[in-house]
Amino acid sequence: MSDHKVEVKNLDLYYNDFHALKNINFTAEAKTVSAFIGPSGCGKSSLLRMFNRMNDLIDGTRFTGEVFVDGQDIYEKNIDVDGLRKNVGMVFQKPNPFPKTIFENVAYGLRVNGVKDKHFIEKKVTEAIKQAALWDEVKDKLKKSAMELSGGQQQRLCIARALAVEPALILMDEPASALDPISTGKIEDLIFELKNQYSIIIVTHNLQQAGRISDFTAFFYMGELVEWNKTKTIFTNPTDIRTQNYITGRFG
């Protein structure tokens, strides 16, 4: 057992013959925000999707190494994958609400996990929407379709949807990249709030964003985890020349 929230040991990932992640070693502590940065195509999403076994869904993926969440090897034979995914929430790059009502979107995770109690569901949905800083905007139209919301509202709804099942860890894959600056600001504030309760790993290509919201930052380059450290250290005093070049904007 370890007290690390996430621990990755000697991970190599392949898409068929393509070697996407190369010997990754990484840990994330509970109730911190870790940011994955790096030029696009360097493997940030691929690693993130290892943590809730989303890569299982892609034909032709293979890996070697180990991934632990809360000390549990999540690729062990007898692991309950649905249970793992309930415990590890994910927010995707593009808002992807279900074509259902706002209420049903947030209630979805509870329902599929067998919650039947109407009052409990109502309470959880309300809490989650409030937590996602969306309540004031949608409280009068919970029965309306989620598709009627703006992009930024949809993304916060997706965060509320993930929060409703009370995951221990939340994965966010460039959650603000498709949004306008105001919505982006709201999401960043939200992440800042959530940090007190949740462990968060966020992929971002926006360096300022990583600097603003994260405690730890990991820099990836061509499938390698070049270095990771306290965010402040990475931004002020990186050890690797490639990190230095990237954060000073010399490439990527």
Added chain:
Amino acid sequence: MKKLKRIFDKITHGVLFTSSMVTSVTVLLVIVFLFKEGIGLFNQTAVENHVVVVVNSANSVHELTSKQVKDIFNQDITNWKEVGGQDLEITTRSIDDLAGQFTEEELGTDMVNLPTLIDQYISDNPGVIAYFPDTYLKKDFRSKKIPLAKISVKEFISGVEWYPTSQPAAVYGAWPLILGTLWVSLGAILLALPIGLITALYMAEVAGQRLRNMLKPVVELLSGIPSVVYGFFGLVVLVPLIQRLFKLDVGETALAGSIILAIMSLPTIITIAEDAIRTTPRALKEASLALGASHWQTMTRVTIPYAKSGIIAAVILGIGRAVGETMAVLMVTGNASVIPHTFLEPVRTIPATIAAELGEAPFGGTHFKALFALGIILFIITFIFNMLVETVKTKKV
């Protein structure tokens, strides 16, 4: 060069325009023809041209419906009081009966005396009803012609008996045929919907690339089999099976028709439903799985609802196409034009009726027109099917 291209463009445009116009006009003409022939049924009586139905002049009955005439000549009605006349036994006489009553001498050459003899005979027998060509009607006849009510749309649709060849008056009640068509189609939907949906789901969501590449051509092959082959298969395999399984006297039943129709519509249903299921965005399925939903839950709660309109369209389209199918259903349903009460009774569908009877219906006669009127009903049924497809297709969450 540029000029040449412009001319070429103009020509292509012209060809496309002309061909689409020709197609539209042809389709329209076919529909107009169908309606013209079919609607022609409703301003005539069910008696063949130039045939008269005659009773004794003292008879108090003034009008009869086609069905009453048929029942009288079938001996189902044997007393005039049953049709609102006196208490008097009915005697029926066809033209052959009438002619057979007299010797050749009495009839004279070329049966010149027949009109007089008929007139005499009817006057002498108060209970008689007879029919014969109007050429044998004497100039100043003493008996009474019974006018038959014109065939009404209501009677045609709601009439429960279909006796197109009964003499002297045919009975055209399409209700059993409409019900037969609907029953067989409904049964087919009930069978084809779950099977088609499960297969489509399996192919779209579960089967690997390899298996799908094998299944898809098989499904498409099914739609290339001529319907007679399905009918033959049904007749040889399915019908005896149903007969044995349900211990029936005859295996030709609505159920057999439904099964054959379901099999025939499966390729359409599977292909279209699979395409619809595939349109469910990967992002939605991932969102569902990421919340801890199982594959099964994701399928029932996200994939199917998302593809719902496409799936419904697939089923309606598949069945709609198959409803118009004639041969296979004709071969296995037993073709009894009675109102079905269970799936284990013989029924008769509209297309089967048209196919079976058109060959023997005299061109332009009432039977011929009645079949066209059936065609109109079938057209309306399939039209409604297609309208349904359009409405569910355009309705999105």
